[in-house]
Amino acid sequence: xxxxxxxxxxxxxxxxxxxxxxxxxxxxxxxxxxxxxxxxxxxxxxxxxxxxxxxxxxxxxxxxxxxxxxxxxxxxxxxxxxxxxxxxxxxxxxxxxxxxxxxxxxxxxxxxxxxxxxxxxxxxxxxxxxxxxxxxxxxxxxxxxxxxxxxxxxxxxxxxxxxxxxxxxxxxxxxxxxxxxxxxxxxxxxxxxxxxxxxxxxxxxxxxxxxxxxxxxxxxxxxxxxxxxxxxxxxxxxxxxxxxxxxxxxxxxxxxxxxxxxxxxxxxxxxxxxxx
Numbered sequence: 595x596x597x598x599x600x601x602x603x604x605x606x607x608x609x610x611x612x613x614x615x616x617x618x619x620x621x622x623x624x625x626x627x628x629x630x631x632x633x634x635x636x637x638x639x640x641x642x643x644x645x646x647x648x649x650x651x652x653x654x655x656x657x658x659x660x661x662x663x664x665x666x667x668x669x670x671x672x673x674x675x676x677x678x679x680x681x682x683x684x685x686x687x688x689x690x691x692x693x694x695x696x697x698x699x700x701x702x703x704x705x706x707x708x709x710x711x712x713x714x715x716x717x718x719x720x721x722x723x724x725x726x727x728x729x730x731x732x733x734x735x736x737x738x739x740x741x742x743x744x745x746x747x748x749x750x751x752x753x754x755x756x757x758x759x760x761x762x763x764x765x766x767x768x769x770x771x772x773x774x775x776x777x778x779x780x781x782x783x784x785x786x787x788x789x790x791x792x793x794x795x796x797x798x799x800x801x802x803x804x805x806x807x808x809x810x811x812x813x814x815x816x817x818x819x820x821x822x823x824x825x826x827x828x829x830x831x832x833x834x835x836x837x838x839x840x841x842x843x844x845x846x847x848x849x850x851x852x853x854x855x856x857x858x859x860x861x862x863x864x865x866x867x868x869x870x
Contacts, residue, residue, distance in 0.1 A: 596824060599746060601843055604825050604832075606751030607818070611832060611840050618682050618834055621689045622673040628692045629666045635700040636662055639707060646710030649717045658703060665695060682833050683826045690819045698812030705805025708798055727806055735813045742817045
């Protein structure tokens with residue numbers, strides 16, 4: 595499906611690169627910081643896990659520990675300028691894995707371990723909770739994928755169009771959509787916790803709810819991360835020069851395309867200009 599779209603169709607997704615928020619240098623620093631933060635979350639997982647009755651908790655924690663160690667090793671490697679400027683695509687892929695692991699997987703594991711410390715819960719109820727929250731997570735990811743695809747096909751990220759020139763508005767709308775899509779999941783979580791946990795333990799209710807909401811939030815941003823990764827492999831304009839400058843969008847003749855075009859320019863006129 596994406597093969598039918600052109601470079602200008604994805605131009606609105608270059609915002610984080612144009613601002614420098616996701617430049618190789620910035621991502622390198624973030625990867626190093628993430629190693630420290632991940633170590634803290636692993637400590638919390640093991641600390642809470644020793645009091646949890648969650649099924650197969652030892653295996654879950656052990657697998658996650660080894661996965662985090664491998665991720666941390668590559669994070670250190672790809673925080674080195676000599677490495678990441680030559681492998682920007684791999685660095686961005688690693689940044690996706692790190693962010694999803696840190697704020698999605700780790701948060702979720704910590705949440706279910708906390709839930710397993712409540713003696714009112716049985717192992718069967720914990721598995722049911724996990725299954726239903728995972729199904730809702732798949733729905734969040736699928737709906738977000740469809741939404742992003744429709745925006746791209748509809749030209750909402752093209753140069754000169756509303757979603758390109760009003761990126762902040764798009765982000766605000768995205769968070770509104772996230773709340774609507776995840777609403778059913780949050781209601782289920784609260785209903786489950788209220789029924790199975792004493793209201794006196796409001797901290798547990800808050801922690802588990804926050805953990806699962808973070809998990810859904812990361813699933814919500816994952817489709818856009820994957821599309822941007824696709825763009826980095828397909829288009830040079832999503833990558834940086836060795837001197838740290840973002841490469842420009844070019845037409846078929848190799849000429850730099852003016853990204854400050856009028857929003858009222860038509861779809862047909864824009865593509866004719868790109869092909870000339």
